Amino acid sequence: MAGLHARYEATHLALATRGGTITDASGEQAGHVDLVQFSGGRLRVAGWARADRVRLIHGGHEDSGCPHLRRPDVASQLGLVETLGFELSVPARLADLRSEAPPGLTLTEEQGRPPILPLSLRIPISRRARLLCAIRFLRDATLGLPAALGWLATRDPIFRARFKSRLRLSTPLASGPLEPRLFDVEPAETAQAEPRITIVLPVYNAFELLQLCLERVVSHTDLPWRLILIEDGSSDERVRPFLRDWARDRANVELLENPENLGFIRSVNRGLDRARDREGPSEGPVVLLNSDALVPDRWASRLVRPFERDPGVASVTPMSNDAEIFSTPVICSRTQLSPGQGDAIDRVAAEFAPEVLLSSAPTGVGFCMAMGRDWLARVPQLDTAFGRGYGEEVDWCRKVARLGGRHLGLPGLFVEHRGGESFGSAEKLRLVAHNNEIISRRYPEYDQSVQDFIAADPLRTARLALGLAWAGSLDPARPVPIYMAHDLGGGAEHYLEQRIEADLAEGCPSVVLRVGGSRRWQIELATPGGRCHGRTDDTALARRLLSILPRRHVVYSCGVGDRDPVELPQMLLSLMVEDGSAELLFHDFYPLAPAYTLLDRTGAYRGPPVGAVEDPGFSARRPDGTRVDLATWQAAWKAFAERADLVVFSRDSARIVSAVWPDLTPRLSLRPHRLRHTPPPLRPVPDGRPVLGVLGNIGLQKGAAVVQTLGRRLAAPGTPGMVLIGNIDPAFALPPKVEVHGSYRVEDLSRIARQHGVTHWLIPSVWPETFCYTVHEALATGLPVMAFDIGAQGDAVRTAENGIVLPFHPDADLAARVIDALPLLAMDKAS
Incomplete structure (x- = not known):
């Protein structure tokens, strides 16, 4: 409990x-530290200084920050020519903050000015x-x-993950x-009288897109329709003559x-005024449509359907x-x-x-927004206080909402928007900033209310489904990868993220089907703009959503x-299309045995699981109790x-997999991982005593019992x-003598090792x-590294110049094997 609490x-x-x-x-102000913060195992310091360089030094760690991060706000307020803003961060522990050596800032002064004094930073521990x-x-x-009791009774990793989640020691994806x-x-219901x-449609320039927009209105509108075009003095001389010719012989235009x-x-208000000239039971909603919106086939009936069912609907x-x-x-x-x-996305919608x-x-959003006639009669125009546009539909919607009208998002229709064509992106940003202030x-x-909508995201399922349709429409000839993964983090997750980043760099989105969370399946779509996800216990729904992808590369x-988990292979097979491809990645040995680390009930590794293995582990x-x-x-x-x-x-x-499935050996390929970060080399402190550094988060299979006994x-x-x-x-x-540093970042490893005087590494894994x-x-630091002669860790130290192979036997006193090597450490240190 003490370790958990720490x-x-x-x-x-x-x-x-x-x-x-x-x-x-000279006593003059040369800067200011705005914030000193300790959180998540790091110390962060932010502020500004009239200096060429600022360094944060603490516990052997150093960060020199961003030398080009300028603070013109401070410079103008104080009448200075230029100042350096800094945000510095180094690893830290709570125990370090209580030490007698507080963190410190050192600053390199500008030439010709008095030296800037170092500053000690103390953060009070409340x-x-x-x-x-x-x-x-x-x-x-x-x-x-x-969850803790479930783990103790079954050793099922799902209980461990639930306990970590309850303590908020893991970072779950925001998924609904x-x-x-x-x-x-x-x-389908019996068709009612079709409203008109x-x-x-206001028009300003965007000539090429305008033609496509109008063609789609004519060919894809599946209800009686009337079109009011408002030409707003386009600077493109082609626009007005084109519209005159196009509208001349069309009675409904x-x-x-x-x-x-x-x-x-x-311009919109002119159109709305004219739209209200005609009233009657056959007159349906008014649709505000931008000239850069491209409506799909059968769009109109889907857009106005909600009005027929609920008179309280004001916009869709x-x-x-x-x-x-x-x-x-x-x-x-x-x-x-x-x-x-x-069009491909809308076919799914x-x-x-x-x-x-x-x-x-x-x-609502005015690029393509249907407005109820009854509500338009109560709020007949958009407010001209919003100038040339942006935010005016929000103002109309909020006024109507105060009168009791509802605004709906319609998942069953997708309308492509070539945003920014009418006004240009730079002008849009300026208008949005100004008009948002009016709305606020x-x-x-x-x-x-917008933030609440985003957090709840009631359109999540449709957003994910349409996102999958988007992914599948990018290149019909290229399969989209679907990765089955857990949510426990670790090396497999790092590798997965590298694969996803590589996919995105090549313009290909990725899908992750994640298991082990609060719901059985979590589907994540990774895109260049971010991720969308959702979770479900419904296997049929998960399959249906993933079937939206026409071609798939399935990766376990x-x-x-x-x-x-015995059902997972069938799930993977069901996701494969007839000519599809697949990979099975051996991040562990789950496909070979329920004991994915191949440790038996005593916590020992006794070789590949070949033939009849009587160990209950x-x-x-299964959930129904059968084994x-x-x-x-x-x-x-x-x-x-x-x-x-x-x-x-x-x-x-490769040897273990071949021992279990010798006939599948030809399907094996060896692809060693690349390091996420290569630590810089280290040299032991001269004449210091040997210090054994145990590296990593150490659980049972990682050798926790060995570390405990050794300590x-x-x-x-x-x-x-x-x-x-x-x-x-x-x-x-x-024991108290063994110092526990806690979580670390790989890029900080060499600094941390130097801080603790590490001279040798131990990787104590027993699987x-x-x-x-x-x-x-550890090998990259150049210090001697010990590991047992099994698995990838044994392969690595066996072939490395600074590797030390420790003999392994499942029933041996493994801590003693480490101690037997300690004289070698002392000899190596002396040499």
């Missing part, structure tokens, strides 16, 4: 203070803050007790539930020509690639489309159940944590393996020192790692 406090305790004035040797953190820890640990009824289309819609440029809002806005809160695949993020993509996911929204003054609650990354319990033996498990996974390329990351992993045996005076750079499973308490990042990071 990790909880390091993660969640936040302390902050102001740092004070920076002075030079007893009240620590007490509140301890109370929150007890609360969270108590709420997580069922998916609506299972999205595709439940009911039989009135389309108000009316062209209004502004004598001069009136701007978007006044479809989904789009550029429509703020109605944008897909990422909310409030514009996505550029190629010709044909919009047309399959949605019409009434499912109709969502109340704080506003008039409707103080509006910004929060890791399924540890799933509630019924090599069978699995799956090893042979059944391996047969289920082999069905997928036979259709996939098998990828291993070390030679030892106790090295407690005597005169023995080598020992430090854990990382964390250890709280079930394995360490055959498939690839060991920590052993390669």
